Amino acid sequence: MQEELRKKILTANIDLHQLEARYYDIIHCENLNSHEQRRLRASLRACIASLDRSARCLDVGAGTGNITSKLVEMGFENITCVDISAEMLEVLRRNVASPTLRIVCSDIDSFLEGDDDTYRLVTMGGVVHHLPDPQRSLRRIFERIDREGVLFITQEPTKGHNRRGAFAHVLAEGVKKVEYGCYVARYLIYIVLGKLKYLVRGLHLLGLPHRPEGPLPRDGTSLGPRSRLYYSLL
DSSP states (O other), X not given: OOHHHHHHHHHHXXXXXXXXXXXXXXXXXXXXXXXXXXXXXXXXXXXXXTSOTTSOEEEETOTTTHHHHHHHHTTOOOEEEEESOHHHHHHHHHHOOOTTOEEEESOHHHHHHTOOOOEEEEEEESOGGGOSSHHHHHHHHHHTEEEEEEEEEEOOOOOOSSHXXXXXXXXXXXXXXXXXXXXXXXXXXXXXXXXXXXXXXXXTGGGOOOOOSSOOOSSOTTSOHHHHHHHHHO
Protein backbone atom coordinates (compact mmCIF):
# COMPACT_ATOMS: atom_id res chain seq x y z
CA MET A 1 0.00 0.00 0.00
CA GLN A 2 1.23 3.49 -0.84
CA GLU A 3 2.34 5.46 2.21
CA GLU A 4 0.26 8.48 1.16
CA LEU A 5 -2.93 6.41 1.04
CA ARG A 6 -2.10 4.80 4.38
CA LYS A 7 -1.72 8.22 6.00
CA LYS A 8 -5.04 9.39 4.55
CA ILE A 9 -6.84 6.36 6.01
CA LEU A 10 -5.26 6.87 9.42
CA THR A 11 -6.11 10.59 9.37
CA ALA A 12 -9.72 9.82 8.42
CA ASN A 13 -9.97 7.42 11.38
CA ILE A 14 -8.55 10.02 13.75
CA ASP A 15 -10.94 12.73 12.51
CA LEU A 16 -14.00 10.46 12.67
CA HIS A 17 -13.39 9.21 16.19
CA GLN A 18 -12.48 12.67 17.43
CA LEU A 19 -15.99 13.78 16.45
CA GLU A 20 -17.91 10.86 17.87
CA ALA A 21 -15.80 9.81 20.89
CA ARG A 22 -18.01 11.61 23.39
CA TYR A 23 -21.16 9.91 22.08
CA TYR A 24 -19.66 6.64 20.82
CA ASP A 25 -21.19 4.42 23.49
CA ILE A 26 -24.64 5.86 22.76
CA ILE A 27 -24.75 5.87 18.97
CA HIS A 28 -23.10 2.46 18.39
CA CYS A 29 -25.87 0.31 19.78
CA GLU A 30 -25.01 -2.44 17.27
CA ASN A 31 -21.98 -3.23 19.49
CA LEU A 32 -23.15 -2.04 22.88
CA ASN A 33 -26.72 -3.30 23.18
CA SER A 34 -27.43 -5.78 25.97
CA HIS A 35 -27.75 -8.81 23.65
CA GLU A 36 -24.39 -8.20 21.97
CA GLN A 37 -22.72 -7.52 25.29
CA ARG A 38 -23.87 -10.89 26.64
CA ARG A 39 -22.57 -12.62 23.52
CA LEU A 40 -19.26 -10.78 23.74
CA ARG A 41 -18.75 -11.71 27.39
CA ALA A 42 -19.54 -15.38 26.70
CA SER A 43 -17.20 -15.54 23.68
CA LEU A 44 -14.38 -13.79 25.50
CA ARG A 45 -14.77 -15.98 28.59
CA ALA A 46 -14.50 -19.12 26.44
CA CYS A 47 -11.31 -17.85 24.78
CA ILE A 48 -9.54 -16.91 28.00
CA ALA A 49 -10.60 -19.96 30.03
CA SER A 50 -7.12 -21.51 29.96
CA LEU A 51 -5.18 -18.26 30.43
CA ASP A 52 -3.52 -17.19 33.64
CA ARG A 53 -4.88 -13.87 34.86
CA SER A 54 -1.34 -12.50 35.08
CA ALA A 55 -0.89 -12.98 31.31
CA ARG A 56 0.16 -9.98 29.23
CA CYS A 57 -2.78 -8.72 27.14
CA LEU A 58 -2.96 -6.31 24.20
CA ASP A 59 -6.27 -4.66 23.27
CA VAL A 60 -5.86 -3.32 19.72
CA GLY A 61 -8.16 -0.41 18.91
CA ALA A 62 -9.30 -0.34 22.53
CA GLY A 63 -11.60 2.62 21.88
CA THR A 64 -13.80 3.47 24.86
CA GLY A 65 -12.93 0.23 26.66
CA ASN A 66 -15.60 -2.22 25.53
CA ILE A 67 -13.26 -5.23 25.69
CA THR A 68 -10.77 -3.78 28.17
CA SER A 69 -13.49 -3.36 30.80
CA LYS A 70 -14.45 -7.02 30.49
CA LEU A 71 -10.85 -8.17 30.80
CA VAL A 72 -10.54 -6.14 33.99
CA GLU A 73 -13.79 -7.65 35.29
CA MET A 74 -12.40 -11.13 34.57
CA GLY A 75 -9.30 -10.47 36.64
CA PHE A 76 -6.63 -9.47 34.11
CA GLU A 77 -4.27 -6.72 35.27
CA ASN A 78 -1.45 -6.62 32.72
CA ILE A 79 -3.34 -4.96 29.85
CA THR A 80 -1.97 -2.64 27.17
CA CYS A 81 -4.61 -0.55 25.37
CA VAL A 82 -3.68 0.88 21.97
CA ASP A 83 -5.86 3.24 19.96
CA ILE A 84 -5.20 5.91 17.36
CA SER A 85 -7.72 8.33 18.90
CA ALA A 86 -6.71 10.30 21.98
CA GLU A 87 -10.35 11.29 22.51
CA MET A 88 -11.51 7.68 22.60
CA LEU A 89 -8.80 6.82 25.11
CA GLU A 90 -9.94 9.66 27.35
CA VAL A 91 -13.37 8.01 27.46
CA LEU A 92 -11.69 4.66 28.19
CA ARG A 93 -9.92 6.18 31.20
CA ARG A 94 -13.30 7.26 32.57
CA ASN A 95 -15.01 3.96 31.79
CA VAL A 96 -12.36 1.60 33.15
CA ALA A 97 -11.12 2.20 36.68
CA SER A 98 -7.88 0.23 36.75
CA PRO A 99 -4.55 1.77 37.83
CA THR A 100 -2.55 -0.97 36.09
CA LEU A 101 -3.66 -0.19 32.54
CA ARG A 102 -1.01 0.81 30.04
CA ILE A 103 -2.62 3.21 27.57
CA VAL A 104 -0.89 4.13 24.30
CA CYS A 105 -2.20 6.52 21.64
CA SER A 106 -0.86 5.15 18.34
CA ASP A 107 -1.80 3.18 15.26
CA ILE A 108 -1.04 -0.50 15.75
CA ASP A 109 1.75 -0.74 13.16
CA SER A 110 3.73 2.14 14.65
CA PHE A 111 3.18 0.74 18.13
CA LEU A 112 4.51 -2.71 17.22
CA GLU A 113 7.58 -1.20 15.55
CA GLY A 114 8.61 0.33 18.87
CA ASP A 115 7.42 -2.42 21.19
CA ASP A 116 9.35 -5.62 21.91
CA ASP A 117 6.85 -7.38 24.17
CA THR A 118 5.01 -10.58 23.33
CA TYR A 119 1.44 -11.19 24.42
CA ARG A 120 -0.56 -14.17 25.58
CA LEU A 121 -3.85 -12.53 24.55
CA VAL A 122 -4.53 -10.03 21.76
CA THR A 123 -8.06 -8.70 21.32
CA MET A 124 -9.51 -6.73 18.40
CA GLY A 125 -13.10 -5.54 18.58
CA GLY A 126 -14.42 -3.87 15.43
CA VAL A 127 -10.91 -2.89 14.37
CA VAL A 128 -9.82 -4.91 11.32
CA HIS A 129 -12.02 -3.01 8.86
CA HIS A 130 -10.40 0.27 10.01
CA LEU A 131 -6.84 -0.85 9.25
CA PRO A 132 -5.17 0.56 6.12
CA ASP A 133 -3.56 -2.82 5.36
CA PRO A 134 -5.24 -5.55 7.45
CA GLN A 135 -3.06 -8.42 6.20
CA ARG A 136 0.15 -6.57 6.98
CA SER A 137 -1.05 -5.55 10.45
CA LEU A 138 -2.32 -9.04 11.28
CA ARG A 139 0.99 -10.62 10.26
CA ARG A 140 2.81 -8.28 12.63
CA ILE A 141 0.36 -9.08 15.41
CA PHE A 142 0.80 -12.83 14.89
CA GLU A 143 4.53 -12.38 15.37
CA ARG A 144 3.91 -10.93 18.84
CA ILE A 145 1.59 -13.63 20.14
CA ASP A 146 3.03 -16.40 22.34
CA ARG A 147 2.99 -19.92 20.96
CA GLU A 148 0.16 -20.77 23.35
CA GLY A 149 -1.46 -17.36 23.00
CA VAL A 150 -4.89 -16.37 21.73
CA LEU A 151 -6.02 -13.86 19.10
CA PHE A 152 -9.62 -12.76 19.73
CA ILE A 153 -11.30 -10.90 16.82
CA THR A 154 -14.94 -9.86 17.10
CA GLN A 155 -17.60 -7.39 15.96
CA GLU A 156 -16.51 -7.19 12.33
CA PRO A 157 -19.10 -6.44 9.61
CA THR A 158 -20.40 -9.70 8.14
CA LYS A 159 -23.24 -10.92 5.94
CA GLY A 160 -25.22 -14.16 5.99
CA HIS A 161 -24.06 -16.72 3.42
CA ASN A 162 -27.35 -18.59 3.17
CA ARG A 163 -31.06 -17.99 3.63
CA ARG A 164 -30.97 -18.82 7.32
CA GLY A 165 -27.93 -16.60 7.86
CA ALA A 166 -29.52 -13.75 5.92
CA PHE A 167 -32.73 -14.03 7.93
CA ALA A 168 -30.78 -14.04 11.20
CA HIS A 169 -28.87 -10.98 10.04
CA VAL A 170 -32.07 -9.09 9.18
CA LEU A 171 -33.66 -10.13 12.48
CA ALA A 172 -30.62 -8.99 14.45
CA GLU A 173 -30.61 -5.66 12.64
CA GLY A 174 -34.30 -5.23 13.47
CA VAL A 175 -33.71 -5.96 17.15
CA LYS A 176 -30.87 -3.45 17.26
CA LYS A 177 -33.01 -0.76 15.62
CA VAL A 178 -35.87 -1.38 18.08
CA GLU A 179 -33.53 -1.21 21.05
CA TYR A 180 -31.95 1.96 19.73
CA GLY A 181 -35.43 3.44 19.29
CA CYS A 182 -36.17 2.63 22.93
CA TYR A 183 -33.00 4.42 24.01
CA VAL A 184 -33.95 7.51 21.98
CA ALA A 185 -37.54 7.48 23.25
CA ARG A 186 -36.40 7.21 26.86
CA TYR A 187 -34.06 10.19 26.60
CA LEU A 188 -36.70 12.24 24.77
CA ILE A 189 -39.17 11.52 27.57
CA TYR A 190 -36.59 12.65 30.14
CA ILE A 191 -36.02 15.86 28.19
CA VAL A 192 -39.75 16.58 27.81
CA LEU A 193 -40.43 15.97 31.52
CA GLY A 194 -37.50 18.17 32.46
CA LYS A 195 -38.71 20.99 30.22
CA LEU A 196 -42.28 20.66 31.51
CA LYS A 197 -41.11 20.80 35.10
CA TYR A 198 -39.07 23.90 34.31
CA LEU A 199 -42.04 25.62 32.64
CA VAL A 200 -44.32 24.81 35.53
CA ARG A 201 -41.87 26.30 38.00
CA GLY A 202 -41.09 29.40 35.93
CA LEU A 203 -44.53 30.35 34.64
CA HIS A 204 -46.65 29.18 37.61
CA LEU A 205 -48.91 27.14 35.39
CA LEU A 206 -52.66 27.39 36.03
CA GLY A 207 -52.16 30.68 37.87
CA LEU A 208 -51.21 28.95 41.12
CA PRO A 209 -48.85 30.52 43.66
CA HIS A 210 -45.34 29.34 44.55
CA ARG A 211 -45.10 25.97 46.23
CA PRO A 212 -45.12 26.59 49.98
CA GLU A 213 -42.29 25.48 52.21
CA GLY A 214 -42.68 22.22 54.08
CA PRO A 215 -44.38 18.92 53.16
CA LEU A 216 -47.63 18.74 51.23
CA PRO A 217 -50.83 17.71 53.05
CA ARG A 218 -50.85 13.92 53.15
CA ASP A 219 -54.60 13.53 52.83
CA GLY A 220 -54.87 16.03 49.96
CA THR A 221 -58.07 17.50 51.40
CA SER A 222 -56.81 21.07 51.15
CA LEU A 223 -55.77 20.73 47.50
CA GLY A 224 -58.07 20.67 44.51
CA PRO A 225 -57.44 18.31 41.53
CA ARG A 226 -55.71 21.02 39.47
CA SER A 227 -53.55 21.98 42.44
CA ARG A 228 -52.57 18.35 43.02
CA LEU A 229 -51.48 18.11 39.36
CA TYR A 230 -49.40 21.27 39.73
CA TYR A 231 -47.72 20.12 42.93
CA SER A 232 -47.03 16.66 41.53
CA LEU A 233 -45.16 18.23 38.62
CA LEU A 234 -43.02 20.18 41.08
